[in-house]
Amino acid sequence: MQAMASTSCGSAVVSARGCVSKLPFHSKHCAHHLAFTIFPKQRFWQGDQRLAVTSTTRTNPINCSLLKENANASEGPKNLDTEPHKYFDQVVITVRSGDGGNGATLKFPKPKVDDGDKKFKKEKKIPGTYKRGPDGSLILPLGGHGGDVILVADESADTLLPLHRKKRHNAKRGSNVSAMGTLSPSLRDGLDAPVLRIPVPVGTVVKRKRGGKFLADLAKPGDEIMVARGGRGGISVVEAANNKRLRDSGLPTIQDPDDKVLTLGAPGEEIALELTLRVVADIGLVGLPNAGKSSLLAAVTVAKPEIAAYPFTTLMPNLGCLEGDPLKNDGGFSSGATMADLPGLIKDAHLGKGLGRMFLRHLRRTRVLVHVVDASSPDPVEDYTVLREELHLYNPEYVRRPHIVVLNKLDLPEAREKFESLREVIQNMGVDPEVADEETGNADSNGSRLARLDDVERDSSSQGVSKADQRKSNLKEETARKVQDFRRPEAVVGISARVGEGMKELLEVIRDTLQKEQKEAQKLKREKLRARRLQSSTNLMKAPQWQL
């Protein structure tokens, strides 16, 4: 039997045995799929039992992976090298696990010849030492398992940029059973294909592209997830439909050559994944552009971020580790903490201005925030207020976290002069976390905010102030009021990142704040656990008697 089929990559003539005799283009992969498509057999037998054919084998589409690969072979977006900050933390990739290797169609071995009286003697049993199951039945070889695809959090991967360059990842297929067509004891299973492990940065969140189903958060080095399972290998069958003894032996047998489709390995899975990187760092450095965040990171860790006197020098988060810093000789500081330097925030960053918004999500996993403020700027308090407000508008939870304010550039006389007064003002901005209740730091309800605005507007209109000015001053006052409602800084430290002044004090404050945060987190965890236990015991009390 022969069939003609066309695919997107050309036409092919396929014989009934699944062999492709004419495949002008990329033959191998197509052959596999064509064989499935052209011979969706209905009858498969194992002994006397008829086997069901799964829908996957019946509906496997004509598919050409090579064609798809060519389509995706472009080197990622054109501006990948010039604007990496737009791509480093998000990517959509497609992975495909390997197909299972094929089993073999085997013939029953010829009966032994008795040389003595030149008479053929039929063997009562199948000859040789075969692999047998616990019940003594013969085990026929299987095709190799197709390669699985696993994403693994790898510390040596920093960004998702390499995945923009190669968006399609195919695992290998399992090997076929290498049989000469005759049942013999030397037959071996086909080799399993190697697992395809794709390294991703620590902190990568994996979601299904279609439907956005969450699959994994690879937050720790070595965390992994299997995203596509390789196809299982095909079974081997014996061509002995009319041989009653073989049919009764329980071996999978076929009745006509077309049933060979049973030996084909299962196809692999293909899945499109959306990967999002959320930087994993204990401490997040936030500040306006040029405040000296990168300089601070370089001063306290061995990281080498780019430092320059123009805004937005930092385009992607830089990471440094505070532990194991022999070069800095910082007096045995060893908290094991990581510090992330993020691109500068500007006013209205939460609305998408500057680069800020793209990076604010990278603060999500931080435990402590360090606000870097340029003490030599015209209004450092206003700078600090802008920072707090932007953080709050992006995510109210950010202003509930413990934070330290670093007043930088104290080597400059204008900064040194203001330092003490600035420290006093900023230290008292906000509420004590002990006093603050759960609601503190949350966005004020719209109602109360508008009510406050209305109050101020009414007052100023009676004094004859223009509407635009009124609104401006109202908003400023409103913002200031809000910052007063947020959590107070744990400490305000003066430093000069350039000359390395104040580093020891800062590192000590960071260590203490991290410890404090840890205690707070543990306390919160205990409280949650207690509340859950209380809830479950209340439910138990409410349960009807017969349930107890």
Ligand SMILES: Nc1nc2c(ncn2[C@@H]2O[C@H](COP(=O)(O)OP(=O)(O)OP(=O)(O)O)[C@@H](O)[C@H]2O)c(=O)[nH]1
């Ligand atoms: N005088 C003085 N200059 C500093 C100090 N720290 C940083 N600078 C300078 O301030 C400028 C900006 O420093 P960066 O560390 O790049 O600032 P940044 O906050 O990372 O800037 P962005 O990447 O734009 O967010 C550079 O010219 C630094 O040399 C300091 O302690 N004293």
